[in-house]
Amino acid sequence: MTLKKLHPLAPSRLVFAIVLTLLSVYLFFSGTLFGVVLLGAALKLALQDGIEIDLDGKRYRKLYAIFEIPFGTWKPMPQIEYLSVFKTKKKSRSRVIAAEASLDFTVYKLNLFYDTNKHIEAYVADSKEDAFEKAKHIATVLDVEIHDATE
Numbered sequence: 842m843t844l845k846k847l848h849p850l851a852p853s854r855l856v857f858a859i860v861l862t863l864l865s866v867y868l869f870f871s872g873t874l875f876g877v878v879l880l881g882a883a884l885k886l887a888l889q890d891g892i893e894i895d896l897d898g899k900r901y902r903k904l905y906a907i908f909e910i911p912f913g914t915w916k917p918m919p920q921i922e923y924l925s926v927f928k929t930k931k932k933s934r935s936r937v938i939a940a941e942a943s944l945d946f947t948v949y950k951l952n953l954f955y956d957t958n959k960h961i962e963a964y965v966a967d968s969k970e971d972a973f974e975k976a977k978h979i980a981t982v983l984d985v986e987i988h989d990a991t992e
Contacts, residue, residue, distance in 0.1 A: 842982070844975065846964050847891035847906055858887035858908075894918070894963055896982045901961060919955040921983050924963075926951050926972050927990035949991065951976050953983075 861883035869876030887907050894901045895915070902913040930945045949972035951964040963979065966972040969991060976987050 842896045842978075843893060844896065844963065844979070845891070845893040845904065845911075847889045847904060847911075848965070850887070850889050854886055858883045861886065892961070892963060894961075894979075896979065901963075918953075918961075919959075921953045921955050921985050922957070923954050923985050923988055924951060924976050924980050924983075925954060925960075925988045925990055926969075926976050928969070928992075951979070953979070 861879055865876040865879035865883055867876070868879060884907055889906045889909075891904045891906070892901060893904045893911070893913065899918045900915045901918050902915045904911055904913045906912070926949055928947055928949055931948045932943060932945055946967075949966045949969050950962060951966070951972055952960040953963050954960045964972065964975050966975065973987075980987050
């Protein structure tokens, strides 16, 4: 089984990236090299990151995707000692001209710990139930225990 989690991309950011990509291709084929610069900006806007874990093959990779096309290098999974689920705050900032709003919301992260204090962030969930559902599945496959650090 493969567990894949990409951080979501805001719809407005995706639309802007698509428009910039189309504009950059048009500019490039009309003979101006400015299209290449715009294409770089569009690809940066469309870039997502995350992680993919192949539980059957015991490997993982830091995952990047541009327009949902994934890439990344697989690494062998180290000997996992335990899983930890913990609650944390994620900050989101919106800015329009001079007005700015900061929002904090709770997320639950699932980390795989190895070599005593090193970890791999395996999953981020909006609900505690979802995080523990994934943790139980991974713990069963890897035969490790789950530490609850949500309190």
